[in-house]
Amino acid sequence: MLAFDPPQLDLALDTALARLAPLQARADTNAYRLLDDEAGGLTLDRYDADWVLSLLADVDPHDPRSATAAVALGTRVAAQVGARLDARAVWLKVRPRQANTLVHAQLAGLTPPEPVFGLRSPEPLTIRENGIRFGVRLGDGLATGLYLDQRGNRRWLRDNAQDLRVLNTFSYTCAFSVASAVGGARRTVSLDAAQAALTQARANFLLNGLTDAKQHDLIRGDVLAWLPKMARRGDRFDLVVLDPPSYALVDGKRFQAARDYPTLLAAALGVLVPGGRVLACINHAGVDARRFQQLLADGLRLAQRSALAERVMARQMDFPAGRMKAILLEVG
Ligand SMILES: C[S@@+](CC[C@H](N)C(=O)[O-])C[C@H]1O[C@@H](n2cnc3c(N)ncnc32)[C@H](O)[C@@H]1O
Numbered sequence: 121m122l123a124f125d126p127p128q129l130d131l132a133l134d135t136a137l138a139r140l141a142p143l144q145a146r147a148d149t150n151a152y153r154l155l156d157d158e159a160g161g162l163t164l165d166r167y168d169a170d171w172v173l174s175l176l177a178d179v180d181p182h183d184p185r186s187a188t189a190a191v192a193l194g195t196r197v198a199a200q201v202g203a204r205l206d207a208r209a210v211w212l213k214v215r216p217r218q219a220n221t222l223v224h225a226q227l228a229g230l231t232p233p234e235p236v237f238g239l240r241s242p243e244p245l246t247i248r249e250n251g252i253r254f255g256v257r258l259g260d261g262l263a264t265g266l267y268l269d270q271r272g273n274r275r276w277l278r279d280n281a282q283d284l285r286v287l288n289t290f291s292y293t294c295a296f297s298v299a300s301a302v303g304g305a306r307r308t309v310s311l312d313a314a315q316a317a318l319t320q321a322r323a324n325f326l327l328n329g330l331t332d333a334k335q336h337d338l339i340r341g342d343v344l345a346w347l348p349k350m351a352r353r354g355d356r357f358d359l360v361v362l363d364p365p366s367y368a369l370v371d372g373k374r375f376q377a378a379r380d381y382p383t384l385l386a387a388a389l390g391v392l393v394p395g396g397r398v399l400a401c402i403n404h405a406g407v408d409a410r411r412f413q414q415l416l417a418d419g420l421r422l423a424q425r426s427a428l429a430e431r432v433m434a435r436q437m438d439f440p441a442g443r444m445k446a447i448l449l450e451v452g
Pocket of ligand 1: 290311312314343369375
């Protein structure tokens with residue numbers, strides 16, 4: 121279990137506030153990470169005047185008292201953070217260290233649906249990122265609706281998608297698609313298995329005045345089934361975004377990014393025009409940048425395509441741990 125040392129936490133907050141002063145000064149962005157101590161088990165994210173505190177904790181699935189103790193500790197940390205940052209609300213997410221095993225965070229009461237400090241605002245809450253608006257739900261399980269570590273890549277899409285046909289796979293709430301659309305993409309197609317995510321996605325388009333549902337298509341389905349289908353029927357894209365979860369189970373089939381990325385990339389290349397680009401991301405502690413490059417090289421070989429250029433996307437200043445890696449491939 122995480123040790124809670126109030127003076128040390130105050131010091132960490134002061135240091136982070138000083139280091140991220142440029143980010144806080146920006147009028148066009150009010151969502152970012154303040155503390156990124158994944159190793160120590162604590163992260164703190166800002167969404168406008170609300171904050172999300174995540175704690176990694178050992179939770180024994182056979183002993184409900186361990187969940188209660190973790191939430192009690194998180195509530196004490198949240199009270200200190202909330203007072204120090206003058207927060208409207210602090211939401212708590214306790215992440216079981218043994219993710220993917222027996223503990224379902226929401227069911228075990230580890231992600232309280234109400235803030236543990238301050239007051240709830242009407243949901244979804246709208247935040248700004250590089251001038252783009254996104255809706256988030258902070259009391260809805262472990263995810264919020266927006267992955268803050270992708271801000272830099274969304275900005276890149278906004279700045280580079282003019283006139284392109286963009287396919288966003290594992291699109292979740294379509295933050296990449298919206299960024300591309302704001303940047304002038306001719307067409308976006310977004311694919312995800314979860315209807316709830318796509319419902320928020322449509323709301324995100326509308327929040328930014330993007331009302332043409334034909335130009336910005338949402339498809340509910342399995343990416344691994346849809347990519348070959350799209351390839352066969354001749355759908356083609358100038359840019360494909362790949363940002364799969366580390367693990368997923370869809371239609372009884374298990375996907376593991378660290379193992380299946382080559383097959384996924386090869387399938388995506390079936391819909392990419394020659395000279396098109398793939399923005400490939402992975403968020404996996406066990407896959408470093410080198411290993412990720414190897415996985416991509418294997419995918420290119422499988423598809424018998426070659427990289428014309430490869431660029432490792434920069435790490436964000438608010439995510440110094442750099443767990444998420446992104447590589448932009450231009451493919452011949
Ligand atoms: C980590 S999120 C992706 C985040 C997203 N790229 C973003 O930037 O907001 C994972 C998403 O993948 C979806 N998903 C997982 N496996 C899938 C599959 N085989 N086909 C389609 N969607 C899938 C989930 O529903 C979830 O919305």
